[in-house]
Amino acid sequence: MGFSDEKSEDIFDIIIVGAGISGINAAYRIQTELPSARYTILEARGGIGGTWDLFRYPGFRSDSDLYTFGFAWRPWREQKIIADGDSIRNYIRESAALYGIDQKVKYHRKLVSANWSSDQQAWSLQVDEEGRKTHFHARFVVLGTGYYDYDEALSSHIPGIENFAGQVVHPQFWPDDLDYKDKKIIVVGSGSTAVTLIPSLAETASQVTMLQRSPTYIVSQPAIDPFGQWAQRFLPQGLAHRITRLKFLISTFLALKLCTLYPLVARNLIKKATLKQLPDNVPHDPHFSPRYHPWEQRLCLCPDGDFFAAMRAGKASVVTDTIDTVTATGIQLASGRTLDADIIVTATGLKLKIAGGAQMSADNEPVTISEKFLWKGVMLQDLPNTAMVIGYTNASWTLGADATALLVCRLLKTMEAKRVTSAVPRLGDGEGMEAVPALNLSSTYVVRGAKELPRTGDRAPWMRRSTYFSDLWGAKFGNITDGLHFESVST
Known part of the structure; x- marks a missing residue:
């Protein structure tokens, strides 16, 4: 799926924005599933880790178990399943180094804007490199920037x-x-x-x-x-991790169903x-x-x-x-x-921000992300060759990030096989769609920041994500052409 035979330093098949959990996971999936693809990671800060490199307050830790918050392709080996920030940051960095992903990261590159050219069938990215403007080009962009503002906290009115x-x-x-x-x-x-x-x-x-x-x-x-301890003691390490991870996947799913179907019992x-x-x-x-x-x-x-x-x-x-x-x-x-x-x-919450605040446009026409629907929770309506990584609110973020990465890799393989150069989600003429909040939480920071988020719809393939199991099946075996418009343009 090469962009061209030219090996320019700023031309890539795929550009990942963000070197946190989402970006590192996407990089692993891309280099494993698409070994011939030339990719890089643009990271605005000076280190790998994203959220886990940013936050340093006392006691900072995960709020999900590390069997499911950790990467599926590199098991979490420590005993603590609710881990501190330093341990998680080291785990992400070690994972990236183990597979050479850290060598693909370009630090202090903050995405300012990105414009899709239909003529070139490519993205042009304007990047701030410590005050200096630089440009990158790619066939496909993966936005692994999370959903909140790294530079500004949520303002809260506290009188006096x-x-x-x-x-x-x-x-x-x-x-x-x-x-x-x-x-x-x-x-x-x-x-x-x-x-x-x-x-x-x-x-x-x-x-x-x-x-x-x-x-x-x-x-x-x-x-x-305790179950994980038992499994590690009596079973081979790999099998112990798989069984314990499955146990957490199922128990979290059942707990969520209990809360949803029988809220008074859960209370x-x-x-x-x-x-x-x-x-x-x-x-x-x-x-x-x-x-x-x-x-x-x-x-x-x-x-x-x-x-x-x-x-x-x-x-x-x-x-x-x-x-x-x-x-x-x-x-x-x-x-x-x-x-x-x-x-x-x-401790009043986070200020939501999508795509790291970068201005996205197609053929020089600005795209307002909050006015667009999400296709399968991954791609933005009317924006070609772009994936946005949004994890779950009721399970480990990494699970949603991995389902996204697997779907993107499968889509890119399909595009390559069909010899198409772009895929863009489109709503049909007269296809009315009822908007549904992308994040199904009533938390104050989510409600206040809802206007920053893309929309999800009331029917497939525009519905918001439901569970990891259904999303994983959809990423591997589901229909990935419904709602997409493909183009094949000679460049």
């Missing part, structure tokens, strides 16, 4: 925050030199970031308070899986487990009784119940209230209560 005399910190930009030993810390927010931060901060801070407007579901999970099961771990002086209601059903927002995992352990030790607490105003020394609540603080941490 400018009055605070202490330090205000957002987890996305955690200072390396922040000294919080023996300090009073208020963490504003109740999502996975807050639940991750609090046990780690509580180890050295004098007191850590999670201030939430509304609670979330917090579920404990063993840091080391009661989580409540029962939570009550067993709470200290006697902390009531379940209102602090751990969300207004929504499980998996309408992501469940927060805590390994070995570390969040509840910090509460039982008296180093962490939860307050459910709203902020009236921030004072010089803390936070005045609507109830009249005052919380003292030396540090306020705003």
Whole structure:
């Protein structure tokens, strides 16, 4: 599928944007399934890892098991299934180095814009290389940029925050030199970031308070899986990993189905487990009784119940209230209560951004991503030869990334066999489509950022992703021509 016989430094068959989980996985699949393809990875930052290279706040860890969050092609070998950020970052880098993918990465190349030329049947990418404009060209582009803004956090209106005399910190930009030993810390927010931060901060801070407007579901999970331990002890390593991975795939699927089909049963099961771990002086209601059903927002995992352990030790607490105003020394609540603080941490979510903020266009006509539908959760309507990697909200991100990569490789093989130069998703004339949110979560940051996301439809092949099992089958065996328009143009 060569672009040309010319081996120019800026001309490729495939360009992957982003060297995180999505980009590294896509690279492995491409060089395995399409060994003759010439590809590169453009990475805006200076290292491999994406999210896992960016976030450095205390306690940063996965919120999915590493048997399914890890790459299918390189098993996770460590015992901990809920792993810390450093371990995951090292795992991604080692995986890339093992297969030579790290040699394909071009660092400090931030995609600014990309234009598809129908005449050339190719993409022209404008890239910022540390202040210098450069250009790359490719037949196909894979956007492995994730779905949030690396440069700007989600803004949150906290009245009077400018009055605070202490330090205000957002987890996305955690200072390396922040000294919080023996300090009073208020963490504003109740999502996975807050639940991750609090046990780690509580180890050295004098007191850590999670201030939430509304609670979330917090579920404990063993840091080391007993079944996985047993399998590794008695079975060959490869077989042990496959069986344990399958166990997590099935158990996650069944748990999600339980929450979806029997939400009240799921609520009661989580409540029962939570009550067993709470200290006697902390009531379940209102602090751990969300207004929504499980998996309408992501469940927060805590390994070995570390969040509840910090509460039982008296180093962490939860307050459910709203902020009236921030004072010089803390936070005045609507109830009249005052919380003292030396540090306020705003764990209020992520700002959504698609394609890393790059402007996409076709034949110099700008394409507004939020106005377009996603074909099979992978390709954007009216945008040729482009794949967008979006993982799952209710399972490991890597599973969705891998289903995407496998579908892209199969599509490229099909195009090569048919000798076509482009594939573009098209909606038929008069084909009305009801828009459905691409991410099926009611979390505040998702609702606020929905206008940035592409659309999904109410019928195939435009429906949003459902499960890994169905997507994997579709990627390997499903129809990959329905809804696509193919062109074969001599260039």
